[in-house]
Amino acid sequence: MKSKIRTGIEQKLEFYKKMVTIRKFEEKALELYSRNLIRGSIHMYIGQEAIAVGICSALKKGDMITSTHRGHGHIIAMGGDINRMMAELLGKSTGYCKGRGGSMHIADIDIGVYGANGIVGGGIPIASGLALASVMKGEDNVAVTFLGDGAANQGLLYESLNMSSIWNLPVLFVCENNLYAQTTPSKYTLAGGSIAKRAVAFNIEGIEVDGNDVERVYEVGTYAIDKARSKKRPTLIEAKTYRWKGHWQGDPEPYRTKEELREWMEKCPIKVYKDRLIKEFGVDKKEIEDIENSVEMEVAGAEKFAISSTEPDKSKLLEDIYA
């Protein structure tokens, strides 16, 4: 499967900008959550940015994804509008879902995002269904479903792998193995130790990748997406990564050590890529700073937009339950 993909500087800077946007959006969301402007729970994607950006950058218009409860990164990587995202987190009428969905249910059908999902594994068969529709309509679109190491123990994943394989569906299963399912280390729950290896039972190729290397993820993602599109065969990618924050904001994190977290923070996908851009690809430090500053401003704009937006109209509670 070795095909070296050359990404030009434009693309590399795009990767960087998207990862920084995710990071700064999540940090802002954390801040607003601590100020009680965001209710319920939020699940931070901090630390995993390279996977969303690497995979989603390999998709084309018309392709589709289903995401997880930890979905802000995927939505931003697909080109989501961070104003409408932040407004949705604050439950405002201007949010992506008119304030009715919240963090775990953001969707933007126009850019192919068929929803974050509050049920672990819930979006998996839906992505296969999207792929099925594409095939039945004679389109050449690909569907990607993101899932975690926790979801890798849901039976529904195996039903979906099986049915996608027998029906030759253009679907990619991207498992973000961040080593912990809520507060349970996957090393204790994943019999056999490897998620990628489980795919072979279904005649599906399973590929492991360093989830913190955005270009490597992009390479593997491109391969799998092209295979889905041209050969109508599914693939399972297991991307190894780490989440910096607790499962949910407020998680006391009794299941891991500060040393472990520190080690992984050294391998920050953004920091590592920034160093490469400057040292290996000769990007000017100023250009990096400009990107970071411009993202800061965009995120500040999203905060302002969300806070100043109105609450939903109470009288519209029952609107859109039925079509």
Add this chain to the structure above:
Amino acid sequence: MKEITFAEALNEGIKEEMQRDSSVFCIGEDIGLLGGAFRVTKGLIDIFGSDKIRNAPISEQAIAGFAIGAAMKGMRPIAEFMYIDFMGLAIDQIVNQAAKSRYMFGGKIKVPVVFRTQGGAGRSNAAQHSQSLEAWYYHIPGLKVIMPSNPYDAKGLLKSAIRDDNPIVFIEHKLLYSTKGEVPEEEYTIEIGKADIKRVGSDLTIIATSNMVPKVLSVAQKLEDILDIEVIDPRTLVPLDINTILSSVEKTNKVIIVQEAVRRGGVASDISSYIIEEAFNYLDKPVKIIAGENAVIPFSHVLEMEAIPTEEKIENEIRNFIK
């Protein structure tokens, strides 16, 4: 008019809708060569092919999920669950994904999927193959629930259900499949949300669903010299045509609700509560419910007949009620 069976009526309905709209397809277990466990899709694979009549592995949750994903992307799937007792395997997809996605996403998508199934006792199929579980789906906002009692209603309502843009649980009854009834030669549909007065009367209103309808009609005929019974078949439980029911109660001042399902937490109790709230002053007697016992359906025929309302039981209860 022609006389056909309930199963044939459903078969015609599916066939006509598939001929009319290429986005309609069927997915389920044994629906291809066999034509479905109850022959509802008999012959359809020869007409439409295995792409459109998708015989699936025994994977209820994936069957539901794939159908939901396909529906989100513009197809109109009919997903068959051989027994309503098995739908529990798919319930997360039905309740948490299909029912809620439109609302959670702010009205952006629709999920036009029909979940067809059958239930009911009387054939010694024992506890796990004989239940009437409409109450589970009745309770979930976002779903519509349809329970036809005869071939004419079955075909007309199934056609409408397929054309409806909402997720619909369409519950047939295993003892109704072979019953015959008149159906127009020409095409027709029945509006969802309209009850049908199966027998006009003035002394007593009986509301009945599914296989209880023919039983109640039979008893009504038997008692016609002493009692003029009005029989109402709601046909659709969600949306419920409460107005037709209330008008009847205002006329007769006495009402009995008959359901095969277990009494506890059943739809009859809910309908009863609306009658009491809205038409209390018209009632000469409390609302009476005749329902299945709060029992696990037994295998023994003798015991099974104790667990569900039989014609004999219905007649005795009516006689006691009017004393």
